[in-house]
Amino acid sequence: MPPSSPPPSAGPSGPSSLPPSHGPTRAAVSAALRAAGCVFAEEEADLLLAAARTPGELAALVARRTAGEPLELVVGWAGFHGLRIAVEPGVFVPRRRTEFLVDQALAQAPDASVVVDLCCGSGAVGAALAAALGPVELHAADIDPAAVRCARRNVAGAGGRVHLGDLFDALPGRLRGRVGILAANVPYVPSGEIGLLPAEARDHEPQTALDGGGDGLDILRRVAAGAPGWLAPGGCLLVETSGRQSAAALAAFGGAGLDARLAECDDLGATVVIGVAPPHP
Template sequence: MPDSTRAECPPVDLVARLRSAGCVFAEDEARLLTTAAHTPSDLEALAQQRIDGRPLEHVLGWAEFCGLKLAVDPGVFVPRRRTEFLVHCAAEMVAPGSLVVDMCCGCGAVGAALAAVEPGIRLHAADIDPDAARCARRNLTPCDGDVHCGDLYTALPDSMLGRIDVVVANAPYVPTAAIETMPPEARIHEPRVALDGGDDGLDVHRRLAVSASEWLAPGGHLLVEAGSGQATAAKRILAAAGLTPEIRRSEEFDATVVIGVGP
């Protein structure tokens, strides 16, 4: 959930309405909505969108991620706090001049966070969803990132073949059958292409891994987020693609990252 940048005292009845709608952090959300509204009618319109189930980040138009305030347009995948662990892992592997690709970038949150950690990287990002690519450009243009719209590596220029130092991907990894069990704000308001990972949730991970050696520089890294129960299978996928795999787990972020090192 985004952090408020300035304190506002939210109306008590708004907190109660949000809580009745199932918002766990009703008081914090009410404060953010109150801060964002310019008039009482603005506040009512924003509050109603949230009560109707729209993700808070879509209502506000931004999300907090790794201390950054990033634009998140309606219909674009909302970055989760757990994915900050993916950034922490990738940050260990980048240096000034590193060629880095934020694959399945959504709003570009991972790429923006890495550029904040190491401004000297050469940053590219790609997403198959045109809405996500447009949103990512808003977030990555200030850090000189180039955004491409297309399907995984096919979105990238051929000049990057064999030259990428780090590919980092918060690829979709929800098994198809599990999507119906997700909260409505994700299931209804976020693009299915950003959620659906196929029967076991790892279809996109397979496609990322199988072509990784072709695109990575010697000793380059592929990092993918996965569910804790998927980590062993994801590790096997990376190994089968010729990468040397490693699983990292963070209890703090409740997150799992699988890393493959190229030959």
């Protein structure tokens, strides 16, 4: 299967390598991946073979994957909402479930002309929204310089601009009151549960993209509180969270003066809080 998140994981058997006698064949790569516990070994083998330019490079990619590095980081891209999103080591890998946030944004504001992707990571959400909406004024922002560099690659085709800084502080002031879609894929894992995450996330993604504070909602509350000053009348804020955090997240949106509701997708295991700014009086 194409890269997705979370990717199939390497199991407890540990790193494995290509048998020298087999050479860089699909069967040999698949066997090495399967021995390391990769569930979709054949599909992953195809992606690694396509990504490698030489037998030596293939061996290096297989070694990284069997050591537990996420498949997306090994091959350098993740499939997201029909796009191939570039990802790099040290950058949060876009999750398939976040495609539901994109779909909800498109349903809520199909005519949005100004889009902001806050806590953008790779810029996957902004790139997907721009691809679906057509020409838009797209801005993305993240506190992590590595994420900003990666996002610039992914939104360049849509003419997007990426800003470095802490949440709304990173955005140009001229966007105040103009944003039709404000998508914020904030970190929402409680600090005490970071150690329980799969190794792919815990060991290979920046903690700033995962840690949401004591109850996981510290950043969400900050975004909800600041959003009304940036949204256009009728504009929407969308944030992904977990089902068990949804009631508190809804309360934060409502407390900020947004008309809040919840959207859930059982197939993807996705929960999105949607807040709509009041229209003009």
